[in-house]
Amino acid sequence: MNSQIDAFLTAFDDYHDAVYFSDPDHHVELVGLGQTSTLSHFNAATLQAWQEKQTVPVFGGFPFDQQPTPDSQLMNGWMLAPAYVIDLKTGTEWGTRPAPDAVSHQESGTRQLLAQQTETDWQARMQPVLETLKTDPSKQKVVLGMQEQWQLDGTLSVSQLLKTLFAQQPHTYHFCLKHQNELFLSATPERLVKLNQSHLETAAVAGSIRRGSTPTEDKQLTQKLQADSKNQREHQLVVTEIKQRLNSLINLDSTRPPTILTTPQLQHLYTPITGTLNQATTIGQLVQALHPTPALGGVPLDWALATIRNFEQRPRGLFAAPVGYVLPDGSGEFIIGIRSLWNQNSTVTFFAGAGILAASDLNAEAQEIHLKTTTMHKIIKEQIDE
Numbered sequence: 001m002n003s004q005i006d007a008f009l010t011a012f013d014d015y016h017d018a019v020y021f022s023d024p025d026h027h028v029e030l031v032g033l034g035q036t037s038t039l040s041h042f043n044a045a046t047l048q049a050w051q052e053k054q055t056v057p058v059f060g061g062f063p064f065d066q067q068p069t070p071d072s073q074l075m076n077g078w079m080l081a082p083a084y085v086i087d088l089k090t091g092t093e094w095g096t097r098p099a100p101d102a103v104s105h106q107e108s109g110t111r112q113l114l115a116q117q118t119e120t121d122w123q124a125r126m127q128p129v130l131e132t133l134k135t136d137p138s139k140q141k142v143v144l145g146m147q148e149q150w151q152l153d154g155t156l157s158v159s160q161l162l163k164t165l166f167a168q169q170p171h172t173y174h175f176c177l178k179h180q181n182e183l184f185l186s187a188t189p190e191r192l193v194k195l196n197q198s199h200l201e202t203a204a205v206a207g208s209i210r211r212g213s214t215p216t217e218d219k220q221l222t223q224k225l226q227a228d229s230k231n232q233r234e235h236q237l238v239v240t241e242i243k244q245r246l247n248s249l250i251n252l253d254s255t256r257p258p259t260i261l262t263t264p265q266l267q268h269l270y271t272p273i274t275g276t277l278n279q280a281t282t283i284g285q286l287v288q289a290l291h292p293t294p295a296l297g298g299v300p301l302d303w304a305l306a307t308i309r310n311f312e313q314r315p316r317g318l319f320a321a322p323v324g325y326v327l328p329d330g331s332g333e334f335i336i337g338i339r340s341l342w343n344q345n346s347t348v349t350f351f352a353g354a355g356i357l358a359a360s361d362l363n364a365e366a367q368e369i370h371l372k373t374t375t376m377h378k379i380i381k382e383q384i385d386e
């Protein structure tokens with residue numbers, strides 16, 4: 001790892017507020033330290049009014065829905081204007097680097113895992129949803145999440161989490177937002193929206209299969225995914241819905257058939273969707289128009305959101321929600337906060353989900369969810385004394 005990044009990551013442990021954003025190709029690598037202003041309980045309009053007053057890039061996330069997470073600032077939607085931001089790719093700097101806050105550190109490698117709470121009943125709990133999908137043709141898809149909690153006897157080193165994450169999984173997005181005793185971290189492959197002047201890029205990422213252990217097996221699994229009608233249908237629901245929601249705001253370029261997007265654990269059907277704004281629209285408005293796509297919500301949307309609320313164990317907060325940044329000129333990018341964790345004091349909560357259709361096998365979906373959490377499990381385990 002280059003020493004400049006390394007020095008900035010180490011600084012993560014010294015500030016109460018810090019943020020990191022990078023894209024899979026590392027074209028953008030933003031670090032923010034300290035705080036000049038924050039925003040909570042916002043919508044696209046109030047975000048824009050606040051963002052226009054800032055002289056630095058701003059970072060944060062909209063909550064998945066309106067269900068509150070008790071005792072959390074980050075998970076209910078939070079935007080941060082850091083005191084200092086640097087784009088490590090171009091060297092561009094905004095603001096001035098503040099003196100470190102007085103943050104106490106814990107020795108590395110001294111944490112114990114005290115308790116683990118997993119959703120072993122997930123398949124049984126979700127069975128009625130599958131029955132509805134099978135018997136009511138108006139209900140087509142819902143993405144159901146699973147949360148897991150680990151209790152530690154100490155606090156984590158955020159810089160160490162980031163360093164391990166980058167080594168384990170260099171080619172996904174990396175988003176890390178720290179505020180006081182809370183941390184949200186995601187290694188998602190999924191973009192919600194990127195806006196550069198009037199050019200827009202979004203993508204449908206839905207329909208998944210595991211990676212093979214050899215190149216031949218990997219290729220066979222790719223072919224299986226491409227030929228699988230359940231996955232193709234799951235994917236097309238997302239493509240159709242995204243295009244429909246953008247229709248009045250954007251002149252869309254034509255889309256090609258799905259290709260494959262890989263992470264170390266999974267391969268996904270992937271359709272990039274691009275276009276040009278045909279009217280003045282802020283990135284916040286685009287986020288509100290798109291979120292939640294059926295890649296994280298479902299079809300029909302109202303039923304899917306009610307099902308998520310009624311069948312998942314806890315509110316999602318920033319899990320599966322739009323997280324990202326806005327530059328002073330209004331350009332920016334929001335990604336989907338999946339394959340993620342939320343750390344508050346000594347509790348770590350992990351999140352991943354899977355799209356459920358009438359043709360789904362809940363055991364296979366649960367396995368897919370477990371694969372989706374492996375990276376976050378690994379980076380936490382690295383700081384636990386076993």
Ligand SMILES: C=C(O[C@@H]1C=C(C(=O)O)C=C[C@H]1O)C(=O)O
Pocket residue numbers: 143190205206207208268295296320338339351352353354355356372
């Ligand atoms: C909900 C998640 O992933 C979503 C569900 C997918 C699927 O079921 O195929 C694929 C990508 C994401 O849109 C997650 O990773 O937590």
